[in-house]
Amino acid sequence: MAAWMVAGNWKMNNTTAEAVALAKEIVAGLPDIAGRGEVVLAPSFTVLGSVHDVIRGSNIALASQNIFFEDKGAYTGEISPAMLKDAGCTYAIIGHSERRKYFHETDEGVNLKTKKCLAVGLKPIVCVGETDEEREAGITEFVVGIQVKKALAGITDMADVTIAYEPVWAIGTGKNATPGQAEEVHGFIRNILRDLYKEASLNVRILYGGSVTAENFGELIAMKNINGALVGGASLKSGSFLGIISRALENGQ
Numbered sequence: 001m002a003a004w005m006v007a008g009n010w011k012m013n014n015t016t017a018e019a020v021a022l023a024k025e026i027v028a029g030l031p032d033i034a035g036r037g038e039v040v041l042a043p044s045f046t047v048l049g050s051v052h053d054v055i056r057g058s059n060i061a062l063a064s065q066n067i068f069f070e071d072k073g074a075y076t077g078e079i080s081p082a083m084l085k086d087a088g089c090t091y092a093i094i095g096h097s098e099r100r101k102y103f104h105e106t107d108e109g110v111n112l113k114t115k116k117c118l119a120v121g122l123k124p125i126v127c128v129g130e131t132d133e134e135r136e137a138g139i140t141e142f143v144v145g146i147q148v149k150k151a152l153a154g155i156t157d158m159a160d161v162t163i164a165y166e167p168v169w170a171i172g173t174g175k176n177a178t179p180g181q182a183e184e185v186h187g188f189i190r191n192i193l194r195d196l197y198k199e200a201s202l203n204v205r206i207l208y209g210g211s212v213t214a215e216n217f218g219e220l221i222a223m224k225n226i227n228g229a230l231v232g233g234a235s236l237k238s239g240s241f242l243g244i245i246s247r248a249l250e251n252g253q
């Protein structure tokens with residue numbers, strides 16, 4: 001099983017001064033995670049370089065919150081994977097539910113972006129998750145199953161791919177999935193991966209995201225198929241983010 005990952009998705013927050021200050025606090029407070037797990041920060045595009053300077057030499061990796069799937073050209077406002085690698089990114093978050101909701105990203109677009117990441121050597125963190133209405137209607141597995149299969153269409157090697165299960169109803173609501181609810185869907189995703197990738201599926205990290213805190217993460221990370229967290233709100237304060245990392249060290253596999 002792959003080592004755990006705790007990734008902080010800062011979303012549209014933090015000026016340069018705020019981002020640098022937060023990254024410095026996280027670097028200063030980071031326990032020894034070498035060989036145990038991975039910590040990732042995903043700041044806004046504008047501060048990637050500044051945050052990269054702060055985390056250089058630490059055990060923290062950098063991620064972008066999105067990419068565009070073309071290499072270069074007349075795509076005003078977009079940022080290519082090569083530019084993100086150049087800015088210091090190792091990872092890229094792909095298909096976050098906020099991008100699907102506000103920017104109309106489709107499963108096909110998520111697939112293009114995931115494949116482009118792999119082609120240029122960025123490691124995608126592919127987000128999936130059902131809405132409240134979909135869960136209420138009892139179609140969680142149907143929805144998540146389609147999202148996972150379409151995102152991974154044509155991908156044969158999963159060594160650099162991470163999946164993040166983020167139930168939309170749990171994002172920013174303070175209403176996290178129970179460990180049982182999350183594990184049920186993580187196990188379902190693992191089964192899909194097993195069908196597609198056989199033994200290699202066991203090494204694919206499946207992160208949970210949605211109102212993760214230092215208080216609730218200990219029980220989540222102890223579940224068999226939960227291999228880390230994609231953290232929003234609680235990643236914006238060093239104390240709560242470092243607390244989540246501590247839970248991973250204590251209870252993660």
Ligand code: 13P
Pocket residue numbers: 009096166170171172173174209210211212230231232233234
């Ligand atoms: P919250 O932790 O704020 O619920 O956000 C989760 C998320 O969307 C991480 O990508």
